[in-house]
Amino acid sequence: MRPSRLSGSADLEALRESIRKSRASTPHRVTVSSGTCGLAKGSDKLVAALHAAVVELKLEGKVEIKATGCHGFCDIEPVVLVAPQGVVYQRVTAERAKDILSETVLQGKVIEDLLYTDPRTGAKARAADAIPFYKAQRRILTSSNELVDPVSVEDYLAIGGYRGMAKAVLQMTPDGIIAEVTKARLRGRGGAGFLTGKKWGFCRASAGASKYVICNADEGDPGAYMDRSLLEGNPHSVIEGMVIGAFAIGAGEGIVYVRNEYPMAVRNAGLAIQAARELGLLGKDILGSGFDFDLRLFKGAGAFVCGEETSLIGSIEGLRASPRQRPPFPAVRGLWGKPTNINNVETWANVPLIIDRGADWFAGVGTATTGGTKIFALVGKINNTGLVEVPMGVTLRHIVEGAGGGVKGGRPLKAVQTGGPSGGCLPASMLDLSVDYDTLSKAGSIMGSGGMIVMDDTTCMVDLANYFLHFTQEESCGKCVPCRLGTRQMAEILSRITRGEGQEGDLSKLESLAAAVKAGSLCGLGQTAPNPVLTTIRHFRSEYEAHIKEKRCPSLVCKALLRFVVNASKCIGCGLCAKACPVKAVSGIPKKPHVVSQELCVKCGACFEACPAKIGAVERSSGAPAEVQG
DSSP: OOOSOOOSHHHHHHHHHHHHHHHHTOOEEEEEEOSHHHHHTTHHHHHHHHHHHHHHTTOTTTEEEEEESOOSOGGGOSOEEEETTTEEEOSOOGGGHHHIIIIIIHHOOOOGGGSEEOTTTOOEESSGGGSHHHHTOOOSSGGGGGTOOTTOHHHHHHTTTTHHHHHHHHHOOHHHHHHHHHHTTOBOTTTTOOBHHHHHHHHHHSOOSOOEEEEEEOOOSTTOOHHHHHHHHOHHHHHHHHHHHHHHHTOSEEEEEEETTOHHHHHHHHHHHHHHHHTTSSBSSGGGSSOOBEEEEEEEOOOGGGGSHHHHHHHHTTSOOOOOOSSSOTTTSOGGGSOEEEEEHHHHHHHHHHHHHOHHHHHTSBOSSOBSEEEEEEEESBSSOEEEEEETTOBHHIIIIIISOSBGGGOOEEEEEESGGGSEEEEGGGTTOBOSHHHHHHTTOOOTTSEEEEEETTOOHHHHHHHHHHHHHHHOOOOSHIIIIIHHHHHHHHHHHHTTOOOTTHHHHHHHHHHHHHHHOSSHHHHHTTHHHHHHHHHOHHHHHHHHHSOOOTTSOOGGGEEEEEOTTTOOOOOHHHHHOTTOOEEOOTTSOOEEOTTTOOOOOHHHHHSOTTTOOEEEEESSSOSSOO
16 A cells, blocks of 8 residues: 655655565566557557456456557557567557467467568567667667556656655755766757756756746647657656756746647646655655655647747746746746746656766766767658657667668658757758767757658758748747748748749848848747758758749649649540549540640649559649640
């Protein structure tokens, strides 16, 4: 029975040992990845089916069914781990629940059709370390997601949870904690990359009886979900890190700022805070140390600018979210005018490991300037989509070709964008670039919070820059003129270019505007917004020139520059294209070549999709005149 409160490290360790002993009698464990991505593919139905099968096969007390957070490999969800056999199954449906228990758990047989098959080699992988996606990683933070039911504090305690916190508040001094975090070379994983220990030191040195720590879980980058998955899958690691940080800084209250669009993260974090409070791991006199600290959740409304710390503070205070002039920095005057320290989810989750295992262990992974690993959300035209955790300093090639399994469909790699909508687009020729804060910055990109988008040769870089510039322009709070008007002017120029209305001198205007926006914007949103434009102009200038001078989109993406025509030498007159056209732009008689009216065509591509691939009579072209005559 869980005690109401723990009064010291002896109580904590006794509870931990009791939990471990009680679980030792259960010989088998079946774990199902049930984060947001797993639920989207039916993991909840699978878990229910496994529980029903346990009863049907009379396995109560012999098999533990555990629903955990995301395991990272989102392409193959739901993922099932069977222990102690060490077998990994992928894309498991509820209908296979009984098979897993009756064959693998009871008989030790491997179900071949549920194993992961490497698309490049055809080899089947029985264990996780045999799957290239996992083999290419160094999973320090994300590995805990496979072991912990996020709503079970007992699970977190069983893997050593809150041991670092107990060590910090009972055995270390605040200055000693800050020195250890500084020695570990932990840098803020939210994007700025500022040394965490140094940041904590500033806040500790600030005068004030009331101080705050905040977890920034307002993850707004399109396609990025590293923080969400950590908060969904292991919220206690974030809570533990915040308690350690608060003790080091001298803060008595903390806030987890999470966007309301993350319902599972909100729920799991809330339950974790409640459980920690009941055990005396939050609240008054934590573990009998005399240290008082408590946490609460604050749900954000989804404004991208709230990822910037002063905008986030304004949001908590009930104000319109917009950045404030710095200095003074939040470490001196933050929430309600009090010294405040803000770190993101991944940063906080690293702290307990540093205190528990030591700074030397953490600094032994990564580079000379940055310790530890970084989690990336690898998305786009890539074979293996998911969360990739690698040591700081590995190359883009290691991530894209190793963990990512290369470009989907075997197409040529064109570019990789790092850092979300404010990141830069790096060409395939830079694939051996080291992934760290300083190297990416020199290349014109940023680390950001960890978004990474892979693009193949079908991606139009002008269209991509246009998309991201419009995103940042729409998300601009409008407070400062360079960001408000500069990004709008840049977006208008890019839109003209994609419509075939580009003019000589547009590239110079874009570069000039970008420099002004970067130099004059108040916060990081405006200062980094031009990055996609500048890097695509630098590395893919010929594509811009094709759009401007030739009114042609080489990648056949920009709708206004496309033409759909019927190749008379291939057309058999089946009429499928005419039936698919929503505006009757395709005409012809049966068994005779059809024609697309360019005056009526709305360039939806329905005729192109309807034409059988083995015939391929409907063809796309860009520019005028069309290369293929209809």
